[in-house]
Amino acid sequence: MSEVLTEAFLVGLLATTMRAAAPLILAAIGEAFSQTAGVINVGLEGYLLTGGFGAYLGSHYLGNAWLGAGTGMVAGAATALLAGYVMISRRADQIVTGLAIWILSIGAVGIAYRIIFSDGNALQPQRVAVDAFNEWAVPGLSSIPWIGDIAFNQVPLVYLAYLTVPLAVLLLRSRRGLKVRATGESPEALESAGGSVLRIRYLCVVATGALAGLGGAYLSIGQTDTFEEGIVGGRGFIALGVAIVGRRHPVGVLIAALVFALAESLQLWLPTAGVDVPRQLLQMLPYVVTIIALAGIFGRVRHPRAFLKPFERQA
Template structure:
């Protein structure tokens, strides 16, 4: 029998999974085009910082959302220049982008926010109940009494699947990640597709940071991405670079995180660090279990040089 405590865990798990889902959808876009996006972590953090800054300056969550998307886009431009234009190793470029964003946001937060490393409370999105659906038993309060970013995510997941697998755009994107020479022969421009995909990927991942600030905690703190970008990477791999599969994996990790929070409160005598690692352990175990059964797009991680062998 489902009681109030179980519903609370489900509600918390959903909210904790949302930043992971945004980041995973962004990562799928990028990696289907043939570029590893290790900078999902930096994109979330950049989006969070921009959202807080914009919301505080203009006292509007919508302004925060726009600035957050712009900040994440800048992370994407940096990553695209390194990986697509300069042909730097994609793993190294992603790690470098993460470190740069981590340091830059920490530095700018101490300048921009009066509280030092943390911002003041920012204006955020309020929950909006959908008439009729919000009164459904069990799931109504959890699914249909949320904010606009979560409702947007409900639309983005099926849209991402449809675009990826049912449109010419998706076919070209997947071909770029599988056999870029064929795409080049068709005159579509591999570098252009990859450059745009990297920037778009970081912007979608940046929505995860915007959600953290504008819908969840209503402030910015240093390092608040807290490894979510890396968990999203694990989720998209487990989901086989499919939006539906990635969402399922993100929900699993979100529920693991919600469970560890409940265990922390229920067991005050146990060091909290023991429970904090549970979502990361879950991601590692899942990857180990499915090791060898999952193959990325064939050209992912490989720089394409036109006319090369």
């Protein structure tokens, strides 16, 4: 094994891990807040997809990757708003709603993509390259040996993803964070103290959608310069697991996302080191790890008291 652990291998593996964790962090960190407020976003996979497509479309028409990231966030937030309306205002079952939103997203993105980029043949959409993000080496930091190559030579969206973690910690510790927890634990108490459960749940869900939209933007115009319908590839569902395994805490989410990303990156890098493990078996790791984690190896995860439960104002 010793010849496997060369510098190039380790640096490459960890840099890929850093990148791969970014969309998971973006999707899971908002989800952690949503779940703390009592709402699960099973449609996260759909938010990522509409976000990724929205970003691609935005960058295609506006010619700028940053504006594309913006439209991606709007698309993700709009998808989440629709899901939020059904779950929060119409009080439908959250899990079923999430699945419905996901199926709807696949259909809506699929048809829009094929219509807009069909070039006369709806069966074979044309791949168009758009303005995408480039790596931006952080001045100074990127010249630190090893660490510079691993962490400070990434596309800007990756830095943004990691920046959300301390911001989320601050938010969680603030008065607003307390309100989010109260929404999940005792919505009635929050209401009688003058807060609005519906408002906070909407804010959490829409923010989850916007952040996931940014994560989707990374998948389309961050790591590539184009779009295909399978770009999300289950990351939304993994992010659900990340939020839960990470105990719905930003730091937990960060650690869980990195573990997942490491498993994802290993299947890219192990073959380069001559280790012949079937790709699919390595890809199973994150899913198996999630199940083991949920089985209470690292302690049971406790759900908020009002988890999955719609709130209705007392008349």
